[in-house]
Amino acid sequence: MSEPLPISFLSDFGLNDEFVGVVHGVIARIAPEVRVIDVSHGVPRGDVRSGALSLMRAIQYLPEGVALAVVDPGVGTDRRAIAAETSWGYFVGPDNGLLSPAAAIVGGSLRAVTIENPELILPSSGATFDGRDRFAPAAAVLASGQATLDELGPKVHPDDIVPMMLPLPEVGEMSIEGEAWWIDAFGNVQLNAGPDELRQIGVSVGSTVDVVVGPLKRSATWVRSYGDVEEGAPLLHVDSTGMLALAVRGGSAADFFVLRPGGRVMLRRP
Amino acid sequence: MSEPLPISFLSDFGLNDEFVGVVHGVIARIAPEVRVIDVSHGVPRGDVRSGALSLMRAIQYLPEGVALAVVDPGVGTDRRAIAAETSWGYFVGPDNGLLSPAAAIVGGSLRAVTIENPELILPSSGATFDGRDRFAPAAAVLASGQATLDELGPKVHPDDIVPMMLPLPEVGEMSIEGEAWWIDAFGNVQLNAGPDELRQIGVSVGSTVDVVVGPLKRSATWVRSYGDVEEGAPLLHVDSTGMLALAVRGGSAADFFVLRPGGRVMLRRP
Amino acid sequence: MSEPLPISFLSDFGLNDEFVGVVHGVIARIAPEVRVIDVSHGVPRGDVRSGALSLMRAIQYLPEGVALAVVDPGVGTDRRAIAAETSWGYFVGPDNGLLSPAAAIVGGSLRAVTIENPELILPSSGATFDGRDRFAPAAAVLASGQATLDELGPKVHPDDIVPMMLPLPEVGEMSIEGEAWWIDAFGNVQLNAGPDELRQIGVSVGSTVDVVVGPLKRSATWVRSYGDVEEGAPLLHVDSTGMLALAVRGGSAADFFVLRPGGRVMLRRP
Numbered sequence: 130m131s132e133p134l135p136i137s138f139l140s141d142f143g144l145n146d147e148f149v150g151v152v153h154g155v156i157a158r159i160a161p162e163v164r165v166i167d168v169s170h171g172v173p174r175g176d177v178r179s180g181a182l183s184l185m186r187a188i189q190y191l192p193e194g195v196a197l198a199v200v201d202p203g204v205g206t207d208r209r210a211i212a213a214e215t216s217w218g219y220f221v222g223p224d225n226g227l228l229s230p231a232a233a234i235v236g237g238s239l240r241a242v243t244i245e246n247p248e249l250i251l252p253s254s255g256a257t258f259d260g261r262d263r264f265a266p267a268a269a270v271l272a273s274g275q276a277t278l279d280e281l282g283p284k285v286h287p288d289d290i291v292p293m294m295l296p297l298p299e300v301g302e303m304s305i306e307g308e309a310w311w312i313d314a315f316g317n318v319q320l321n322a323g324p325d326e327l328r329q330i331g332v333s334v335g336s337t338v339d340v341v342v343g344p345l346k347r348s349a350t351w352v353r354s355y356g357d358v359e360e361g362a363p364l365l366h367v368d369s370t371g372m373l374a375l376a377v378r379g380g381s382a383a384d385f386f387v388l389r390p391g392g393r394v395m396l397r398r399p
Numbered sequence: 400m401s402e403p404l405p406i407s408f409l410s411d412f413g414l415n416d417e418f419v420g421v422v423h424g425v426i427a428r429i430a431p432e433v434r435v436i437d438v439s440h441g442v443p444r445g446d447v448r449s450g451a452l453s454l455m456r457a458i459q460y461l462p463e464g465v466a467l468a469v470v471d472p473g474v475g476t477d478r479r480a481i482a483a484e485t486s487w488g489y490f491v492g493p494d495n496g497l498l499s500p501a502a503a504i505v506g507g508s509l510r511a512v513t514i515e516n517p518e519l520i521l522p523s524s525g526a527t528f529d530g531r532d533r534f535a536p537a538a539a540v541l542a543s544g545q546a547t548l549d550e551l552g553p554k555v556h557p558d559d560i561v562p563m564m565l566p567l568p569e570v571g572e573m574s575i576e577g578e579a580w581w582i583d584a585f586g587n588v589q590l591n592a593g594p595d596e597l598r599q600i601g602v603s604v605g606s607t608v609d610v611v612v613g614p615l616k617r618s619a620t621w622v623r624s625y626g627d628v629e630e631g632a633p634l635l636h637v638d639s640t641g642m643l644a645l646a647v648r649g650g651s652a653a654d655f656f657v658l659r660p661g662g663r664v665m666l667r668r669p
Numbered sequence: 670m671s672e673p674l675p676i677s678f679l680s681d682f683g684l685n686d687e688f689v690g691v692v693h694g695v696i697a698r699i700a701p702e703v704r705v706i707d708v709s710h711g712v713p714r715g716d717v718r719s720g721a722l723s724l725m726r727a728i729q730y731l732p733e734g735v736a737l738a739v740v741d742p743g744v745g746t747d748r749r750a751i752a753a754e755t756s757w758g759y760f761v762g763p764d765n766g767l768l769s770p771a772a773a774i775v776g777g778s779l780r781a782v783t784i785e786n787p788e789l790i791l792p793s794s795g796a797t798f799d800g801r802d803r804f805a806p807a808a809a810v811l812a813s814g815q816a817t818l819d820e821l822g823p824k825v826h827p828d829d830i831v832p833m834m835l836p837l838p839e840v841g842e843m844s845i846e847g848e849a850w851w852i853d854a855f856g857n858v859q860l861n862a863g864p865d866e867l868r869q870i871g872v873s874v875g876s877t878v879d880v881v882v883g884p885l886k887r888s889a890t891w892v893r894s895y896g897d898v899e900e901g902a903p904l905l906h907v908d909s910t911g912m913l914a915l916a917v918r919g920g921s922a923a924d925f926f927v928l929r930p931g932g933r934v935m936l937r938r939p
Contacts, residue, residue, distance in 0.1 A: 145441030154461035171685030191694035205625030255637030355745030367795030415711030424731035475895030525907030
């Protein structure tokens with residue numbers, strides 16, 4: 130028998146209820162030898178896009194194995210439950226776009242199935258809690274080698290998996306119209322644009338750009354690291370995931386630029 | 400020597416302090432081979448009933464072993480510290496009703512002791528932190544087989560363990576007077592009643608009932624799953640733990656019905 | 670080969686983003702056999718002193734191995750990244766005082782290096798995320814024995830590690846002028862003074878002292894445990910880490926005494 134694979138688990142369950150603990154419990158009952166890494170359970174409730182972006186940013190740092198992701202506002206509807214194989218390992222979760230960006234980052238799905246085998250689904254005395262009853266057992270049997278992908282249910286063509294539409298920035302001659310993708314706990318604001326777009330509008334490291342949010346215009350200097358600006362000063366940099374981000378040294382860029390996730394931002398060459 | 404048992408750990412410690420980490424540390428120092436599953440540490444502070452309900456809902460999904468639960472507003476008083484054996488495994492925690500519903504679900508306590516053996520209690524330079532000094536070591540030695548139940552302290556008759564009084568709903572001819580037991584992070588409101596009570600008042604799946612909270616009357620349809628109502632609509636269903644729950648598809652039933660834990664609710668046949 | 674060491678991980682990353690999960694992932698990719706214990710990730714953002722105090726309180730309860738701590742407002746500046754060896758094990762983190770109190774508690778650093786070996790640092794496509802790219806790999810290789818301390822980078826003299834200046838209380842004839850060091854999730858307020866200081870001003874167990882916070886004067890009785898006062902009453906006691914703490918039985922001392930971390934408190938013999 131081969132080595133058990135680790136499971137990396139992301140959800141919007143939060144940590145105040147016992148949901149996350151119950152999923153860990155179900156996995157441990159089925160496959161006690163499998164290790165589970167909690168990626169995050171703080172995805173905003175029902176926010177599939179935020180969950181997809183979080184998993185996408187994390188995936189290359191997670192040990193190859195099984196990615197179990199549950200942000201599932203469509204639970205109890207006819208949205209499908211899927212498991213897909215990639216060169217990184219398996220992805221298990223709802224077919225609502227949550228898994229797609231991360232799967233794409235590691236080369237895309239090679240094979241996929243819908244999770245329907247009743248022998249591998251826990252019975253429930255009421256409404257289905259798919260994280261507990263369907264996804265956790267599927268992840269556990271894949272991780273431990275107790276079942277193959279094909280034993281989980283009928284094949285789905287990878288092209289039929291629901292994609293995640295991620296908005297692209299509009300790059301003009303002097304400006305980029307983009308969006309705040311992610312605001313982390315430190316108040317850093319990741320944008321849906323990278324350094325190449327900034328170079329396209331003629332901005333280089335060391336230059337200052339206008340940052341326009343609604344009626345508010347502020348500016349920020351493109352620097353390599355926090356240490357290149359004064360304490361309290363705003364900056365624009367390529368963040369640790371390779372995307373452009375607004376930050377304030379020792380402060381919150383979300384507060385300074387008055388931005389929330391999904392907020393529109395224009396970067397303009399002055 | 401037998402296989403080490405996993406420990407499932409629930410508390411109201413929260414995750415902002417190092418309390419949970421210290422308990423993990425104490426267990427790892429005594430029994431490095433034992434795995435610890437965090438059930439939840441988000442039980443409202445000092446709310447023994449909420450903790451008891453959470454552990455009761457989770458227990459059947461946790462791997463057989465040791466349940467370590469600490470919601471202990473009476474720490475530093477003469478409330479007893481107990482360990483009990485059940486057919487599921489061991490329960491360790493304060494004798495304040497916290498463990499009783501979960502222990503009952505798995506068939507009740509077979510044997511019990513108070514944790515008093517000074518050799519198995521960590522010394523403290525100040526006030527006792529029983530989670531760290533008494534409960535964690537007890538759980539660790541039981542899980543690793545380093546001590547038997549009887550070595551922890553003197554026997555207690557299982558009937559002398561403090562029970563948890565859970566309020567029963569009052570079922571009339573046309574209405575159920577009950578209570579909000581649990582409001583989860585999604586705003587779902589679990590009631591202290593099940594589908595049988597609803598059938599007793601002549602309501603069946605597909606019917607609509609009045610939901611009366613104080614002066615406010617709203618209605619909800621009893622459905623099998625979220626997908627049976629429109630986005631934003633209220634519903635009543637048997638939740639994933641087998642109890643009746645109010646929900647709103649894509650929304651918060653706690654907000655919609657203006658309910659908080661412990662709030663009174665009347666379900667009435669219209 | 671020797672047994673892998675456990676890693677105890679503390680940070681101010683919070684649990685809403687995937688930062689903590691990514692650090693776990695990096696460690697699992699490098700050293701899958703190493704266990705990671707989360708001490709806490711709820712240190713107030715950028716609050717190096719709170720993080721240092723938390724690690725200091727926890728260290729003696731954590732299994733000997735590697736302490737990985739990241740509260741790093743100076744990331745991206747020229748502050749150093751260090752690894753130190755103590756009789757407890759290794760400490761890995763920024764050289765900003767975060768590690769110093771805990772290292773002192775276990776006898777001080779015996780040897781130290783700056784983490785600079787490029788072969789042991791992950792490449793980043795943008796700004797450095799040292800928790801992920803530098804500290805996690807260093808902790809993983811030390812814990813698994815894949816590298817020695819000296820292989821991480823050039824030696825630093827332990828005396829050159831940045832210390833943490835902790836304010837000492839001023840003890841007069843009748844009063845102690847001190848500070849709130851830590852307010853835990855239950856509202857208990859730990860002071861930067863111990864029982865010896867209280868005895869110096871002529872106060873003994875059972876006595877009542879004035880607690881003066883700004884213009885507000887309240888009083889509290891020095892007791893051994895919560896059970897020695899009535900529900901709702903304030904108390905002063907030696908807490909479970911050996912320091913003086915203000916508490917309210919069944920309530921919040923932070924609210925009662927109107928204290929926040931860092932707030933000045935005077936204890937006075939009446």
